[in-house]
Amino acid sequence: MNGIQICGTGSYLPPISVENEAFTSIVETSDEWIRTRTGIVSRHIADRDTVSGMGAKAAKAALEQAGISPEQVDLLIVTTITADCSTPSTACIVQGLLGAENAMCFDVNAACAGFVYALDMARRYLCFPDVKTALVISTEALSRITNYEDRSTCVLFGDGAGAVVVRAANTPYGSHLGADGKGAPLIFSKNMIPKTPFSKEPMEENEFTKNPTAPCHIFMDGKETYKFSTRVMPLCIEESCKTAGIPVMDLSWIIPHQANYRIVQTAMKNLGLPMERAYLNIDHVGNTSSASIPIALDELHRSGRLERGQKIAVTGFGAGLVYAGAVFQW
16 A cells, blocks of 8 residues: 555644734834735644653544544654753653654654655555554744844744544555755744853854744745745646656645645646635645645545545655655545
């Protein structure tokens, strides 16, 4: 069996919802400016929620919908760029919260393409008989690495988590994943500069250490990111469709990374598909990095608009620069 079946979906959004108007007292901006350039109206911000806790809540919803107990999970993958700890992995923390004691666990950091990377990895594990059930969770608290003095980026990001339960199926599947490491300085959030009693020389200067952005805050070159994303999104979908043997025109839904309405609009035009086939929830969620696709997928699923047999494409792109797409049958 080379394909996948998504047996259940789940998501979690923190209770605090921040509308665009709230940013006008922080930076020079306006609700109209944000809406017209991004499509974002509001986003959720984590207050007491931890990244692992949000992931566990989304996972519980997915497991309940699938009718699968935590003990039945063989593989647990978490994608995040905002983990609560450097170690242990968020996956191990979530495993403990869920009671998924039989699952092997690890984290994936592939930025905004993380969910698609992890879904593709899960599919490869599921090709072998010792892994029957995979749980893929994407959970992010981008508000904790957002520079709220940077008017170009602080309005973009939100927090939340999404999850899917996956099993193998004899259905079409195709994927296309890659990276362009030369573009790494275009989007990044650097670590604190290390200081030890033994440090005598300043850290080696490179594109990351010399950038004026404060440590741990997100830096993004918006213009170059837009050019990259509008090029790779159609590429990922077209190449994934070729592998799966599915014509692009047969896709019922495109669920893209929720980064910017204009990016999706341009990419859909390049694919020759109507915007009605792209599912967008960026207006009330914003950019939640790797969590954006599974959150959107869960919303679409629970709305009743997904039907078994439909052909679905998911695609993400972001820091790295990474890109990924997958096409499968619902």
